[in-house]
Amino acid sequence: MKRSNRKRALWGWLFVLPGFTGVLVFYLVPFLDVVRRSFLNAMGGGFVGVSNYRSVLENEAFRLAARNTLRFALVCLPLLLLLSLVLAVLLQSLLTLPARQHPGILKAARLVKSAYLVPLAVPAASIVLLWRLVFDARGLLNGWIHSLGGEGADWMHTGAAFGVLVFSYLWKNTGYDVVLWLAGLSAVPQELYEAARVDGANRVMCFFKITLPCIRPMAVTIIIISFLNSFKVFREAYLVAGNYPQDNIYLLQHLFNNWFRELSMDKMAAGAVLLSMCILALVLLLEKSWNGAGRE
Amino acid sequence: MNEMEIGKKRKRRLLYGLALLLAFMLLFTLIARAASAFTTTRVIMDVPMARRIEHIVSASGVTEKNRELAVLAQENLLVETVYVSQGESVAAGTLLAQLSMDSIEEQIRGQEEELALLRLQLASAQENENQAAQERKKALSRATEDYERICREQEEAVEAARSRCQAAEDALARYRQELEAGGAVPEVGGEGEPPAGGGSAGPEGEPSAGGSGADPGEKQAQLDRLKEDLGQAQAALEAARQSQSDACRSAARSLEDARQQAATDYSARITELSITQKERELAELMQVKEAGGQVLSPVDGVITQIYLAVGQKTTDTAAFTMADLTSGLRYVAKIGKEDAAYVEVGDEVTLKAAGKEIPGLTVFSLEETDEDTVQVTVLVPQGEISMGEYAQMEVVKRSGEYDTTIPLSAIHTENGKKYVYVAEEEETVLGTQLTARKVEVEIVEQNDRYGAVAQGMIGADTPVIVSSDSYLKAGDTIRLQQE
Amino acid sequence: MKKTILRAVTLALLLLLALLTISPLLFLASGSLTGGGELSKSLGPILYGGDDYAGWKLLPLYPTLRHFVEVLLDSPEFFQMFWNTVKLTAGVLAGQILFATTSAWGLARYRFPGRRQVYLLYIILMMMPFQVTMLSQYLVLDRLGLYDSLWAVIWPGAFSTFSVFLMFRFFEGIPESILEAARIDGAGEFAIFLRLGLPLGAPGILSALVLQFLEMWSMIEQPVTFLKTKSLWPLSLYLPEIGLEQAGLALCASCLAVLPALLVFGIGQEYLEQGIMAAAVKE
Known part of the structure; x- marks a missing residue:
């Protein structure tokens, strides 16, 4: 037994090794090097203690970027979650219909789900052109608002750029979250509903009392995943506005890119370490606080 | 089950679609690359050379007489025969014409x-x-x-x-004395005899009875x-x-x-002179008679004009004009004004006539015949070439040595300025490519094949584009012509 | 009755939203078929300023294939970028098939010391945005001399732990009994992996691949940082460079860029969904 165990263990390692080597080489070891560098000066020379961290934290640009990232998350996530939840619930009501009786509706529902997922497949680069056309000061959106009697905004060059980013993010990720919600919703045992109905609960009560609690763990997951995805909104921001965008959409990636270009390796290192710590903390905190019981 | 099959079919179709798309893209990649390569202008480049700019001025011309002389014949004699024709070259002493002896006798x-x-x-x-x-x-x-x-x-x-x-x-x-003296009666005698034939009658001597005490x-x-x-x-x-x-x-x-009245009468003198003249004419006629009435060529030459007509009388002007070959010939050719800038009096000329080449001649004169042409004259010594023959002249002018000379096909003119194109490497999306860059140059001197670029405009080693297979603009991507 | 009405309303609402969601693609498609003149007119206000607002016709008045021809025949740059994207994507996917599958299999089916730690490590790495790993990657790539080459994006991508995680979930679900049976039959571990593991875990592998494909097809952060030579750029960096003056060309190129992604999406949508869900459920 022991021998087969050891053999097994060896095989396990064997399988894991190639990938793990790569991970080590390209991710782990260099990251340790980065940690080391965060304590040195820009050229990798003298030991400067925590002064890099201090300079990063005091850096105006860093503060701006961090503020923006946080603001973005705080604005987007609730919106996204709400929107995708509503859509998921609505969709679920149609998807759970028996196939025999309403084949058309089922097909339509499935089509709708696909449609919601399509934005995931569209590369940011392709769609950015359209965003430019829509959100330009003389673009389609303003034209539409104007025709309704309102006054448009200069979306690209003022604080309203934030709105553009939010919209873009929502467009892209709603489908993703809808799928997740659907998975979570479908995991809710039907018996609970039946029991509740027997007790005389109507749909709304069912929803609030049964559905929501059941999907709480999923909510945590979705929050985390969506938060991590929110970093990717840099793509749209970069493609639309370049390396030095309007203040409101200046994100962390912008900052890091600029640091990279200026060869401020010390700041980058410190920033990277800081960021990793933050994210780690956030994730762990979220999981622990929402779920109570320890999950992996 | 059916649904799954449909799903699978759909998936397969989409997969095919994807594969098709990729193949499609590949095809078009090749086409686009080929098209771009096709439309990319291909060029031939050349490095400037150090050379002298040679100006060869050539023209066609003809040899003509250098010195012309007139052959005279006694006037008023009848021409019996003319033995030569225009353009004929004759040696010295050749019989040119025969005058009638009878008419000579008559004249005499x-x-x-x-x-x-x-x-x-x-x-x-x-x-x-x-x-x-x-x-x-x-x-x-x-x-x-x-x-x-x-x-x-x-x-x-x-x-x-x-x-x-x-x-x-x-x-x-x-009397006056007497009066003063006191009155003696003067005797006024007629002392003077009245002149013969004298005019006035003088006082006839009337004794004046003067009286004392008158x-x-x-x-x-x-x-x-x-x-x-x-x-x-x-x-x-x-x-x-x-x-x-x-x-x-x-x-x-x-x-x-x-x-x-001793004033003279000249008629005699005149007659004398006429006699002398006549005697001289006679002597001349006698000479002609002695010469047998022949008109001979005095030198080697070519008859240019015959003024005698058989059966007519000779005149007092030239009977023949001929080109004096002993003085050599003259070659003339016309060149354009631009070419003339490169030719100076004294430059070495080579003449090429049927079959032979005469080097070492010099430009004798340059003369502006009209606004655009200049006439070049070259003296040709006797014997090299015959008169009236057509020949090509060539003057070769070599300038000083220029460091950077490029073929004319590399020089382009636009708006009065001259340009050449050099190749520059450029980083593009497709990789490193060559593009054409325009460089303004100043051409110091050029002939019909090369031009010399002023110093410093382009490096002496910079290759320039000599020819391209289509119209070239600045910034165009170019490719070197492969051998 | 009420139910039907409710259902109808729900469906209508959902459909409307769905239409809105894909409308950008419709714009893209119609725009790419619109002639240059019409485009200038519609987009004039954006390009040249003025008082008016840009308009858009869903159906062009004079549809033309000219822009497609322009892209396909006249711009070799487009293809250069396209194949760069293809190379990057193919490279990373190939790498993941090699490395992620094996890693996931090893982690899922074998017990060995350090397994938990490795798993944890992978999860942590999975969550880090590019900013965190950017510098470290650069240092390694520079040291290895891979900077400014397509490998700079391919190698780190090939070892992405997200795919490992996805595949892991699916490999986990395979009943051990099947494998045991094979072992008893005398199959070697690697053979088991190849003949049993891969087919059975195919959904997971495919979902990882689909997700990764879509990710690579629109990846921007890494190419921007690690690719300096313009001739190495993928489509995602090149498309924005086409200015609005060549709107027709840009729209066409964007269309063509979306097409493969859409096809892959069409082929692998269910895998996509599975992948999304698998990532979430962390049991």
């Missing part, structure tokens, strides 16, 4: 007759002359005699008048009379003098006239 005879006539004329003229001379002599001596006589007579008259005057004067003076009125009257006598005498003297001068003058004039 005529001349001789005329000469005889003239001689007669001369003789008679001389006779006349002698006679006239004799008469003149006679007239002269007569005039001289008259003159002398008149002068003498006049002189005597004047003398007489003068003495009478003197007498009157003396009488007056004496009364003052009488004295005065006597004085007055004496004064009057004197006046008269003086007047007479004056008259005498006047007539003397008049008579003498007219006598002198006559004498002069008589002398003057």
